[in-house]
Amino acid sequence: MHDHGGRIRFFAVVAAGAMLACACGDLIKVGGKSGWKPNVNYTHWAAHRRFHVGDWLYFVFDKHYYSVLEVKEENYERCDDGEFVTNVTRGGRDVYNLTEARSYYFISSGGYCYHGMKLSVHVRRSLSSPLAAPDTKSAAPCVVGGRRAAVAAAAALSIFMLRLL
Numbered sequence: 001m002h003d004h005g006g007r008i009r010f011f012a013v014v015a016a017g018a019m020l021a022c023a024c025g026d027l028i029k030v031g032g033k034s035g036w037k038p039n040v041n042y043t044h045w046a047a048h049r050r051f052h053v054g055d056w057l058y059f060v061f062d063k064h065y066y067s068v069l070e071v072k073e074e075n076y077e078r079c080d081d082g083e084f085v086t087n088v089t090r091g092g093r094d095v096y097n098l099t100e101a102r103s104y105y106f107i108s109s110g111g112y113c114y115h116g117m118k119l120s121v122h123v124r125r126s127l128s129s130p131l132a133a134p135d136t137k138s139a140a141p142c143v144v145g146g147r148r149a150a151v152a153a154a155a156a157l158s159i160f161m162l163r164l165l
């Protein structure tokens with residue numbers, strides 16, 4: 001016997017998941033096309049973007065030279081990699097979850113911080129509604145992920161619907 005009730009419930013869960021995926025954060029590629037490397041002014045880059053709780057920073061870099069360390073403000077100011085909060089470095093395409101409304105500080109070790117590889121972001125509370133008026137300033141071309149998540153959710157939905165047939 002087919003359990004249609006169960007399937008419908010499962011469908012509702014998938015649909016709710018898709019909506020959550022759309023409401024959750026964007027994947028923001030640090031530095032845009034430049035990625036994470038020396039001689040990019042990340043202060044300037046960050047000043048033209050908005051960061052919200054639930055967004056993800058996406059660092060793309062050459063892991064043989066550079067790294068991503070979350071540090072305290074003092075260490076960021078002094079380019080001091082002697083102690084850090086989180087080592088974000090993995091394979092060079094690494095993500096960091098912005099989970100709180102506060103300031104975050106990142107530097108590269110190896111002296112590259114002195115060559116500009118330092119980033120501070122000021123994270124605001126997430127928008128209460130995904131239907132909130134779009135902010136033209138934050139609609140930057142390098143902000144992806146919200147859409148990508150929606151596409152992935154739509155793909156998952158259609159696969160599931162095919163299996164229903």
Ligand SMILES: *[C@@H]1O[C@H](CO)[C@@H](O)[C@H](O)[C@H]1NC(C)=O
Nearest residue numbers: 040041042043044045047116
């Ligand atoms: C980086 O950009 C900021 C903001 O636009 C500016 O104040 C600062 O002087 C720049 N730093 C360098 C090293 O160019």
Ligand SMILES: *[C@@H]1O[C@H](CO)[C@@H](O)[C@H](O)[C@H]1NC(C)=O
Nearest residue numbers: 024025053054055097098099
């Ligand atoms: C990352 O942030 C999302 C919200 O965008 C949250 O649901 C998830 O639990 C967080 N993951 C980790 C590993 O902290």
Ligand SMILES: *[C@@H]1O[C@H](CO)[C@@H](O)[C@H](O)[C@H]1NC(C)=O
Nearest residue numbers: 067069084087088089090109
């Ligand atoms: C951070 O992690 C990377 C990869 O695991 C490692 O190669 C590197 O030495 C670590 N950096 C520090 C400062 O611990």
